[in-house]
Amino acid sequence: MDGTTQETERHQGMETAASASPPPALHASVRGELPEGRAIGTLDIARIMHAIPHRHPMLMIDRVTDVVLHQSAIGLKNVSGNENFFQGHFPGHPVMPGVLIIEAMAQTAAVLVVESLGDYAAGRVVYFMTIEGAKFRRPVVPGDQLRIHVTRERRRGNVWKFSGVARVDGVSVAEATYSAMIMETAPG
Numbered sequence: 001m002d003g004t005t006q007e008t009e010r011h012q013g014m015e016t017a018a019s020a021s022p023p024p025a026l027h028a029s030v031r032g033e034l035p036e037g038r039a040i041g042t043l044d045i046a047r048i049m050h051a052i053p054h055r056h057p058m059l060m061i062d063r064v065t066d067v068v069l070h071q072s073a074i075g076l077k078n079v080s081g082n083e084n085f086f087q088g089h090f091p092g093h094p095v096m097p098g099v100l101i102i103e104a105m106a107q108t109a110a111v112l113v114v115e116s117l118g119d120y121a122a123g124r125v126v127y128f129m130t131i132e133g134a135k136f137r138r139p140v141v142p143g144d145q146l147r148i149h150v151t152r153e154r155r156r157g158n159v160w161k162f163s164g165v166a167r168v169d170g171v172s173v174a175e176a177t178y179s180a181m182i183m184e185t186a187p188g
Contacts, residue, residue, distance in 0.1 A: 034118050036070040043067060043111065051114040052107060053125060057084045060104035061111070061148070069116040072151045075108030081142035096140035101148075101174045102131060105164035109150045113160055113182055126180045129159065134176040144168045158182045 043064040049055070061075040079096055086094040110126035140146060146166050153161045161179040165172055 033120060034069050034116055038069045040067045048111055051111045054107060060100055061107050064108060064111050067115060073108055073112040075104055075148035077104050077146040079140055079142055079144045094142055098136045101166050102134060102176055104148050105150055108148045109162045124182050124184055126182050129179045129181050132177045136174045138173050140173055
């Protein structure tokens, strides 16, 4: 390379750096949020219970996999014949209530939110705001494994909107779009 070529490349590099998009907003780094798009793998039940306050019998997910911070995650629920809701829904014909499938979607999304926000989310709670377009395609019964795919559609401040699809053996059993807000503590 000659001196002219090096000077041209250096100048183009400065233009590229100057025209590049600005760094992420300071507020995210100050709050301790983790970088968007970072994959963190699988979260076991202990990590889930650290992230969200739900406990048996209202904890509707057993594991969260394929977590991509600020973007998506997959919640797993192994549906057992011993679930307390099967006692009354329905005797002799157990079916997992659709609202609990939606709750499993929300819990998967809440874990994604808390993991994405890092230390900022400590001690906070995620509350449903809306549920839209809920559809139930087929019954979920004992022995099924729900794979709950949640994807963030958008985020504005402390309000997050998600789409969720629950599948059993690759077949969609339920879907919904919903939004939630992360708050300091329970209103009171």
